[in-house]
Amino acid sequence: MLTSNYTGSTKPSLYNDAVMLNDLSRDELISRERALLERFAIHKEAGLALDLTRGKPSPEQLSLSDELDAMVGGEFRASDGTDLRNYGGLTGMSEARELGAELLGIGAEDVIAGGNSSLTLMYQYLLHAWLHGPLDTKTAWRLEPGPTKFLCVVPGYDRHFTIVENLGFELLNVRLTDSGPDMDQIEDLVSSDPSIKGIWCVPKYSNPTGHVYADNTVKRLAHIPKIAGPNFRIMWDNAYAVHDFDDNPPVLANIFSHCETAGTKDSVIQFASTSKVTRAGAGISFLAASQANRDSFIKTLGIQTIGPDKLNQLRHVRFLKNIDGIRVLMRGHAAIVKPKFDLVVQHLTDGLTSDSIGSWTTPRGGYFLSFEAPKGLATEIVRLSAEAGVKLTPAGATFPHGQDPNNSNIRIAPTYPSLDEIDQAMPVFVTAVSLAAVRKLLQSSEKHA
Numbered sequence: 001m002l003t004s005n006y007t008g009s010t011k012p013s014l015y016n017d018a019v020m021l022n023d024l025s026r027d028e029l030i031s032r033e034r035a036l037l038e039r040f041a042i043h044k045e046a047g048l049a050l051d052l053t054r055g056k057p058s059p060e061q062l063s064l065s066d067e068l069d070a071m072v073g074g075e076f077r078a079s080d081g082t083d084l085r086n087y088g089g090l091t092g093m094s095e096a097r098e099l100g101a102e103l104l105g106i107g108a109e110d111v112i113a114g115g116n117s118s119l120t121l122m123y124q125y126l127l128h129a130w131l132h133g134p135l136d137t138k139t140a141w142r143l144e145p146g147p148t149k150f151l152c153v154v155p156g157y158d159r160h161f162t163i164v165e166n167l168g169f170e171l172l173n174v175r176l177t178d179s180g181p182d183m184d185q186i187e188d189l190v191s192s193d194p195s196i197k198g199i200w201c202v203p204k205y206s207n208p209t210g211h212v213y214a215d216n217t218v219k220r221l222a223h224i225p226k227i228a229g230p231n232f233r234i235m236w237d238n239a240y241a242v243h244d245f246d247d248n249p250p251v252l253a254n255i256f257s258h259c260e261t262a263g264t265k266d267s268v269i270q271f272a273s274t275s276k277v278t279r280a281g282a283g284i285s286f287l288a289a290s291q292a293n294r295d296s297f298i299k300t301l302g303i304q305t306i307g308p309d310k311l312n313q314l315r316h317v318r319f320l321k322n323i324d325g326i327r328v329l330m331r332g333h334a335a336i337v338k339p340k341f342d343l344v345v346q347h348l349t350d351g352l353t354s355d356s357i358g359s360w361t362t363p364r365g366g367y368f369l370s371f372e373a374p375k376g377l378a379t380e381i382v383r384l385s386a387e388a389g390v391k392l393t394p395a396g397a398t399f400p401h402g403q404d405p406n407n408s409n410i411r412i413a414p415t416y417p418s419l420d421e422i423d424q425a426m427p428v429f430v431t432a433v434s435l436a437a438v439r440k441l442l443q444s445s446e447k448h449a
């Protein structure tokens, strides 16, 4: 479903060399390097200061929700008459829970509507499971005799990885394929190692590649707790559930339904937020889980807070109304964001296809796309781009501990810069990629000379 020339990290050999450049003689490579250095010098002289690192909405996107701010306007009661200015409502106002349920395609009874950040809820949940056990204290992960481990789908979201690193887990890389995480690898790992306690998943428009998990992957994931045991948790971060670019978006299978069929509903914890729908860092977060999980988690949550900011929830409910309201708003986002993704892809295609250097994804939604440089070159490409005034996410950032074993993945975040800025930044990136690739070939031809 992903339009892509990116084959996922299951076939790293494809990225090993710049195939077409390979055909050039040493003299041709030297003259190619000279031409690229001239182009690079022109980029440097332009004195650019551009940034392709920020995975956040642009001011134009944020302005789409400006009406939000006026939505409370002295009318502070929920539809059942509750005065939302006061303490209480640990699991959120009921209309906000319904909104979260529609966003995730599940029942409102399973949803907790929280504060401003789903990442905070993820941390709180994992800390709870670590200290007090996912369901009861006897199962607390901290009581495990040896090291505990967590599966990290790579390339992935750095903040997920640092949460489990912070809690003392050993992090195990799982390859991302075009249909989602490599399920054979996961099944092998969990069947031979009971110290693996969970997995991070960004199932729709995965950060940073934009992949959407295939139906069969979701189904197989729902069966993993049967191998890994009841203490295993799938951290299902559906951060980009509604961030579609087109009107016929890919449909993500419902993990709750698959878990219900497999008898593993207690093993999945779902998350989402409106951070990239309305206000980044000032939206509503959602956690959805089975009753047993919620009952257990709420005991810890209720010690940390008396309740979330329900007035923020109220303004969101009034502004967004329901899933149809969300979809209309997201069309506005797509109209701003998609041309930026298109422009990035256009530059990559025009600049790199004829030499067959690297590969990249063309997501149908979300916030990021992913570039796979020829093996070993990501750090050098990031360095060269910075030298010519274009800041990129550090190489390795999409892997646990910042260590990309192939040194090839680079995350590109097109939402924040303007079209004009992208149009200036991408030629620099393309030149940096070509220069790094040509130099690599020159070095190896030197060795073989």
Ligand SMILES: Cc1ncc(COP(=O)(O)O)c(C=O)c1O
Pocket: 055, 116, 117, 118, 119, 120, 157, 202, 207, 237, 239, 272, 273, 274, 275, 280, 281, 285
């Ligand atoms: C996959 C993913 N999850 C969560 C977040 C952060 O969400 P929130 O703002 O709700 O904490 C991000 C932000 O980039 C993200 O990419």
